[in-house]
Amino acid sequence: MKKINFLFGIHNHQPVGNFDFVFEEAYQKSYRPFIEVLRRHPKIRIAIHFSGILLDWIKKHHPDYMPMLRNMVEQGQLEILTGGFYEPILAVIPKADRLGQIKKLTSAVKETFGYEARGMWLAERIWEPTLPSTLDEAGVEYTILDDTHFKYAGLRDEDLNGYYLTEDLCNTVRLFPISKRLRYTIPFEEPQATIDHLRGLASEDGRFIVVFADDGEKFGVWPNTYDHVYTNGWLDRFFSVLEENLDWINIMHFSEAVDRIKPLGRIYLPTASYAEMGEWSLFSRAQQQFVEFEHYLQEQGVSEQNNVFVRGGFWRNFLAKYREVNDMHKKMIYVSKQIWQKPETERKKLHTAMDHVWAAQCNCPYWHGVFGGIYLSHIRDAIYRHLIEAEKELDHLDGVGRKLPRIIVKDINVDGYDEVILESDVLNAYFDLKAGGMLYELDYKPLAKNILDTMTRRHEAYHNQLDRAVTADQQNGETASIHDLVLAKEPDLKSKLHYDFYDRKALIDHFLHPDTNIRDFSAAHYKEEGNFVNSVYRLEDKEETRSGLKIILQRDGHISGQPVRLRKQIAMKKSDGRMTIDYEIINRSNVEIDTVFGVEFNFGLQAGHADDRYYYLQEGKPDDPYLDSTGILENRNFIGLRDDWRGLDISLKSDQSGSIWRFPIETISLSEGGFERVYQSSAVLFNWPLRLKDVWKVKMEMKLGICD
Numbered sequence: 001m002k003k004i005n006f007l008f009g010i011h012n013h014q015p016v017g018n019f020d021f022v023f024e025e026a027y028q029k030s031y032r033p034f035i036e037v038l039r040r041h042p043k044i045r046i047a048i049h050f051s052g053i054l055l056d057w058i059k060k061h062h063p064d065y066m067p068m069l070r071n072m073v074e075q076g077q078l079e080i081l082t083g084g085f086y087e088p089i090l091a092v093i094p095k096a097d098r099l100g101q102i103k104k105l106t107s108a109v110k111e112t113f114g115y116e117a118r119g120m121w122l123a124e125r126i127w128e129p130t131l132p133s134t135l136d137e138a139g140v141e142y143t144i145l146d147d148t149h150f151k152y153a154g155l156r157d158e159d160l161n162g163y164y165l166t167e168d169l170c171n172t173v174r175l176f177p178i179s180k181r182l183r184y185t186i187p188f189e190e191p192q193a194t195i196d197h198l199r200g201l202a203s204e205d206g207r208f209i210v211v212f213a214d215d216g217e218k219f220g221v222w223p224n225t226y227d228h229v230y231t232n233g234w235l236d237r238f239f240s241v242l243e244e245n246l247d248w249i250n251i252m253h254f255s256e257a258v259d260r261i262k263p264l265g266r267i268y269l270p271t272a273s274y275a276e277m278g279e280w281s282l283f284s285r286a287q288q289q290f291v292e293f294e295h296y297l298q299e300q301g302v303s304e305q306n307n308v309f310v311r312g313g314f315w316r317n318f319l320a321k322y323r324e325v326n327d328m329h330k331k332m333i334y335v336s337k338q339i340w341q342k343p344e345t346e347r348k349k350l351h352t353a354m355d356h357v358w359a360a361q362c363n364c365p366y367w368h369g370v371f372g373g374i375y376l377s378h379i380r381d382a383i384y385r386h387l388i389e390a391e392k393e394l395d396h397l398d399g400v401g402r403k404l405p406r407i408i409v410k411d412i413n414v415d416g417y418d419e420v421i422l423e424s425d426v427l428n429a430y431f432d433l434k435a436g437g438m439l440y441e442l443d444y445k446p447l448a449k450n451i452l453d454t455m456t457r458r459h460e461a462y463h464n465q466l467d468r469a470v471t472a473d474q475q476n477g478e479t480a481s482i483h484d485l486v487l488a489k490e491p492d493l494k495s496k497l498h499y500d501f502y503d504r505k506a507l508i509d510h511f512l513h514p515d516t517n518i519r520d521f522s523a524a525h526y527k528e529e530g531n532f533v534n535s536v537y538r539l540e541d542k543e544e545t546r547s548g549l550k551i552i553l554q555r556d557g558h559i560s561g562q563p564v565r566l567r568k569q570i571a572m573k574k575s576d577g578r579m580t581i582d583y584e585i586i587n588r589s590n591v592e593i594d595t596v597f598g599v600e601f602n603f604g605l606q607a608g609h610a611d612d613r614y615y616y617l618q619e620g621k622p623d624d625p626y627l628d629s630t631g632i633l634e635n636r637n638f639i640g641l642r643d644d645w646r647g648l649d650i651s652l653k654s655d656q657s658g659s660i661w662r663f664p665i666e667t668i669s670l671s672e673g674g675f676e677r678v679y680q681s682s683a684v685l686f687n688w689p690l691r692l693k694d695v696w697k698v699k700m701e702m703k704l705g706i707c708d
Contacts, residue, residue: 002248004198004249005251006210006242006249006251007209007211007213008047008211009048009121009144009211010034010213010216011215012026012216012217013049014026014051015053015087015376015379016379016382017383018379023054023061026220026221027065029226033220034220035068037230037235038077040239041240041242043251044243045076046079047254048079049082049120051083051085052085053085059112069113070112073114080117082121084123085102086362087362089315090134091127092315092319093333093361095134097336097357100358102120102139106139119141119142119143120138121143124273125149127149128271129270132166132168136172141173141255141258142254142258143174143175145177146177147160148272148274148275148308149175149269152269152270161201161203161208161210162263162264163177163258166269176209178212179197182194185197186214187228187229191234191241197210198249207261209261223487271314271315273315275311275312278315280312280367281312281316281321282461283317283321285461297310318374324380324455324456325365325374326414327413330412330413331384331412335360335390335391335394339353339390350394350397353389359382362383371671374455375455375671375680377455377606377680381453381604385449388450391443392448405545405548407551408423417434420553422570424572426575426576427444427572428445429443431551431553433537435503436502436535437507437537437568439452439570441453447647451605452602453604454602454603455504455678456502456503463668466494468486469488487674488676489674489677498522498525500524504680506600507581507599507601508533508600509568509597509598509599510533510596511530511532511596511597512597513526513527513595513596518630522683529559529560530557531557531558535557538555548571548574549572550572551569551570552568552569552570559593560595562587563588567584567586568582568584569584581701583698584695585695586694587694593690595689597687598685598686599685599700601684601685602665603641603650603684604680605682606679610626610627613641613643614642615640615641615662616642617633627641632659632662633661636659637656638654648704650704652686652700652702653700655700658686658687658689660685661683662682662684664683665680665681666678686700
């Protein structure tokens, strides 16, 4: 009788910073029912992975779950995988952090389940050729990757009936290929489809291996899957059908396969991830062309034999595709290096700081695909919170921490231009000289909050699908793969698409035509009269004293063809949440310039329409105080924003009255539930009409504090 070895793996994870109710829903809809069904089928043996974040949450909220799993481990039904504790993309974090994260989860697995993990789950299956050295040093014997990784190296389906050995500088690890076919049949086709596939691969000697491994959330959390998998009994039927065929299907653990079956050979894989990730990492126009080309191949009937030669981009280009991803990543590297550069005796005191950095390495907001990723403000907020908490630990390292206040001039975001960082006891302020001298990060340390954690509206390839997106009440209830659904959470989202030509941050210096209105400005459908936005400023001067910091940024540009010099002086005190900004605009021509000067701020306070987050004025709240409101205040010099949930108070004032415009920045992005409109920030534009003859000045103050 022909036989086959079947290896089944499940990966369970929730992002750092995700809402408790999301964890709870995933637990109730997927993690618990999956195990309850599996327990009824003790002959079905699987490997399972929990990220450390999820493991900690379940221990706290559902402690009875762990003894049940431990019992299944002891009975040999479960094999536990390790990985990076906070589910980082290993290839883009420092080696010391990679090892620390893996060892942390391996220790947690040992403590929780009494199991010595031998294999690991590689976050998002992001593979780079130097990883074997890290995995070998961390004690990892094997990991699991998509079959497409292997096909990119030139292997074919008939070459993937087992596992391979790879190495980096003779440091080895074993690689198991996941069957793409099974990723799409399980659980979206009837169980017999999997049995038929396995039967077609069975051999007389029974040495072949077939692997299924994928996200646990597809068993209950993905749209319509709970009813399909549990209410309608798909998973129970699947395990029952496997049991009925155990005479020729040998269900093994991965570690057993390593012990009992030799590798098929040695292979060297290129940088890769699963096929969809390669598509998502492409820049949007290229991604659109890529999808069109794939459709062309399908129409020509040549996709199946040639799709392995049609691959997308490289995961690291998310760092180039999204400024917001790169800013987070480079700050994470910046903080991590500060810890690892400390002498070992001091570093031992920074255990909490290091754990914050590791939490900030959670991969989820560092990319974007069919899930929200970087577009989810609460996930970004958590990353910054952990990084700022780590910096606070560094500040207070037994009197030998960072010497504050200080000014750092360095190319922190690796774009070829220096940035300027002002660090005090209360604030961190990051200025981008290349991008209009804008303030792109402002950390309020007492609340560990980056108030400029915002998102720019940009074109995404999937926006082209909006014409065929349907709302839930238009769907026929059919269960489909998350990659095939085109849903929208509200109608007519296409009309709400706007694309920015600059990053929505703060201290953005605008010169507008007097006829520019708030509707066109908020939609980025207007033209700048000057060349200051997105242009290079220079650091004219800096002053660092024990009591505070000061920098002067300057640009010689033009407004409507006339030469103009703009100088902005930014000052911060050592132990104060205030920032003062002095603007000086100098007309260097003989021609009077008729323009409107505006200074833009964007504040990321996460909820646009919540009662505990609102605008306020000196005399109280405006008529519509919500942060997603649009309005104009005439002849004013003050506006405030409050986040009572976080306890944050932001106030802006100037010494000259003018107009204050406010409006929300909302993106249209994809999530598990389809297209959705997401509030990203509240934009505030102070603006003044000018008839500029020689020199015009204004002083502004931004104050951050804790709500009374």
